[in-house]
Amino acid sequence: xxxxxxxxxxxxxxGNAPFAATVATVxxxxxxxxxxxxxxxxxxxxxxxxxxxxxxxxxASTTAFAFAHAVGSLxxxxxxxxxxxxxxxxxxxxxxxVVTAVLPxxxxxxxxxxxxxxxxxxxxxxxxxxxxxxxxRFEPRRASLALTVVSACxxxxxxxxxxxxxxxxxxxxxxxxxxxxxxxxxxxxxxxxRVLLPEGRQETGPAGERSRSPxxxxxxxxxxxxxLVILVGAGSLTAxxxxxxxxxxxxxxxxxxxxxxxxxxxxxxxxxxxxxxxALARVPASRRAVAALAVTAAAMLxxxxxxxxxxxxxxxxxxxxxxxxTLGPALIQSVGARAGAAAQTTAIALYGFTLNVxxxxxxxxxxxxxRFGDLALFxxxxxxxxxxxxxxxxxxx
Numbered sequence: 001x002x003x004x005x006x007x008x009x010x011x012x013x014x015g016n017a018p019f020a021a022t023v024a025t026v027x028x029x030x031x032x033x034x035x036x037x038x039x040x041x042x043x044x045x046x047x048x049x050x051x052x053x054x055x056x057x058x059x060a061s062t063t064a065f066a067f068a069h070a071v072g073s074l075x076x077x078x079x080x081x082x083x084x085x086x087x088x089x090x091x092x093x094x095x096x097x098v099v100t101a102v103l104p105x106x107x108x109x110x111x112x113x114x115x116x117x118x119x120x121x122x123x124x125x126x127x128x129x130x131x132x133x134x135x136x137r138f139e140p141r142r143a144s145l146a147l148t149v150v151s152a153c154x155x156x157x158x159x160x161x162x163x164x165x166x167x168x169x170x171x172x173x174x175x176x177x178x179x180x181x182x183x184x185x186x187x188x189x190x191x192x193x194r195v196l197l198p199e200g201r202q203e204t205g206p207a208g209e210r211s212r213s214p215x216x217x218x219x220x221x222x223x224x225x226x227x228l229v230i231l232v233g234a235g236s237l238t239a240x241x242x243x244x245x246x247x248x249x250x251x252x253x254x255x256x257x258x259x260x261x262x263x264x265x266x267x268x269x270x271x272x273x274x275x276x277x278x279a280l281a282r283v284p285a286s287r288r289a290v291a292a293l294a295v296t297a298a299a300m301l302x303x304x305x306x307x308x309x310x311x312x313x314x315x316x317x318x319x320x321x322x323x324x325x326t327l328g329p330a331l332i333q334s335v336g337a338r339a340g341a342a343a344q345t346t347a348i349a350l351y352g353f354t355l356n357v358x359x360x361x362x363x364x365x366x367x368x369x370x371r372f373g374d375l376a377l378f379x380x381x382x383x384x385x386x387x388x389x390x391x392x393x394x395x396x397x
Contacts, residue, residue, distance in 0.1 A: 017137040017197055023146045025195045026130045027153040029188045032181065033093065033123045034154045036100065037065050037359065038161030039177050040116070041245050042259075046174040051109045059242070059363055064113045065120035066238070066360025072124020073352030077214075077345050084199035085129045085345075090189050092125035097185035104175035120356070127154065128352030132345045133196065135336045141281055144329060148277035151328035152270040155321060158241055159270075162263045217343035218350050225393055226335050227350060229289070231358040232386045233296065233327055236379040238362030240300070240320065243375045244313070246366060251310035258310065265314035269322035280326065285337070288330035290391045295323030297383035304376035316376075 040047060040061045048058040072092070080088045099118045106112045134146045165177045172180075217223075244262065251258055280288055299319035306312035332348065339347035369375040 018195070019138065019142060019146070021195050022134070022137065023149050025188075025192055026134065026146075027150050029089075029093065029192055030127065030130060030150055030154040031157050031160060032184055032188055033096065033126050035157040035161035035164065036096075036119055036123060036181065037062065037069065038158050038241070039165035040065070041242060042162050042166040043169060043174050043177060044245065046169060047112065050107065050174075051112055053109045055246075056367060057109060059367065060109070060113050061116040062238075062242070062363045063360045064117040065123070066356050066363065068117035068120030069124035069127075070120075070353045070356035070360065072121040072126075073128045073349050073356055074124075075349075076125040076129050076352070077349035079125065080129050080132070080199075080345055085133045086193070086196040086198055089126050089129050089133070089196065090193045092122040093185055093189040093192065096122035096126075097182050097189070100178050100185065101182045103178050124352065124356060128349045129345075131332050131352070132336075132348045135332065135344065135348065137197070140333075144281035144333060145277050147329040147332050148280070148325075149274050151332070152273045152325045155237075155325045155328060156267060156270045158237060159263050159266050159321070162241065163260060166260055166263075214339075214343035214346040218339050218347035220338075222338045223335060223347055223350075225389065226331050226338070227354040229293070229386050229390055230328075230331055230351060231354045232382050233293070233324060234355045234358035235362035235365060236296065236300065236358075236383055237320070237324055238359045239365045239375060239379060240303070240317070240362075242363050242366040243369065243372045244317075247370070247372050249308050249310045249313055249372075262310055262314050262317070266317045266321035269318045270325050273322060273325035277329075285330040285333040286390070286393075289327055289334065290387060292323045292327035292330060293383060293387040293390060296320050296327065297380050297387055299323060300376050300380035300383055304373050304380055307372045307376050313372075 040058070044055045044058045047061060048055045051058065076088055076092075096119055099115055099122065103112065103115045103119070106115060130150065131147065134150060135143050137143075138146055165174075168174075168177045168180060241263075244259075248259070248262070296319075299316045299322075302319070303313055303316035307316065332351065335347045335351050336344045365378075366375055369378070
């Protein structure tokens with residue numbers, strides 16, 4: 001064949017990226033970018049007033065972000081193949097900054113939801129490429145640590161985003177939740193361009209890798225079950241925290257400090273996940289995924305049984321976040337390993353797509369229930385089924 005084939009691997013040598021600077025940069029940017037998904041959860045009453053709609057209708061802003069985020073994740077793979085991961089990541093953050101600056105200026109639901117969708121679209125182009133960049137640039141043991149740190153930081157955004165929004169809105173008004181983020185995104189884009197290494201197109205590859213397209217490999221039966229697992233996990237995460245906002249315990253119904261404390265109670269679990277990451281890296285990714293899923297299912301069951309008490313619910317959310325922050329890195333490594341080097345970027349982009357479809361669906365699932373206990377029980381059952389499925393699959397592969 002006279003035409004060369006594009007293979008999705010970095011053009012520079014793997015492992016030559018500065019570890020600390022890279023992980024720190026991607027972690028901070030992940031918090032800024034992904035955090036925008038969750039800032040509207042505590043802002044639903046303010047957005048409802050600003051857009052003259054019900055609180056339930058305002059929840060569509062979170063769903064729009066998440067679903068568009070999923071689309072952005074899907075298209076980021078082909079874009080990175082053409083332009084390189086660094087270019088896609090930095091350009092998407094710059095575009096997101098512009099949209100974020102305009103968002104507080106609109107006064108009705110439709111343009112507000114539309115701008116939230118654009119936010120999500122650009123955010124979605126950053127996250128999976130960050131994961132793919134780390135997975136490609138570092139050897140497996142260091143990649144496991146890097147992915148755990150970054151995943152924990154991004155997982156923390158479900159808490160950090162809500163806490164930040166609640167604090168900023170109470171001190172300066174809800175519009176500054178968005179306007180205050182704009183200069184941070186611009187500065188982060190500049191730092192990312194400096195720290196991350198450039199990548200070009202790889203024009204040739206082994207004949208065996210050219211025989212199957214990256215998309216076909218990424219959609220093989222070996223990889224698809226992993227997408228379904230993160231679909232359930234991310235959906236449960238968003239549904240649980242949306243449910244707390246809509247009909248949490250009476251102790252936190254008035255918002256303010258009690259609700260802030262409940263949200264922040266999960267943060268130490270994420271720090272713990274980072275601290276034990278080096279030890280967990282010795283455990284096969286499939287086993288880590290099974291154990292993490294089991295923890296999330298048990299946590300949701302505890303929330304279903306005792307979620308009317310704020311302390312019990314806080315402990316359950318702590319356990320859930322501990323499991324979820326371990327689940328993400330295990331699944332990312334499993335996806336990359338099963339897809340192979342040539343399809344790794346496409347597979348991780350699809351992972352990001354299903355993760356955000358789950359997150360968007362979770363915000364709407366919560367609205368189908370009248371009690372938090374019923375919602376938590378439903379989520380516990382879904383997570384238990386996912387746990388059994390992954391455990392059975394790991395024994396046969």
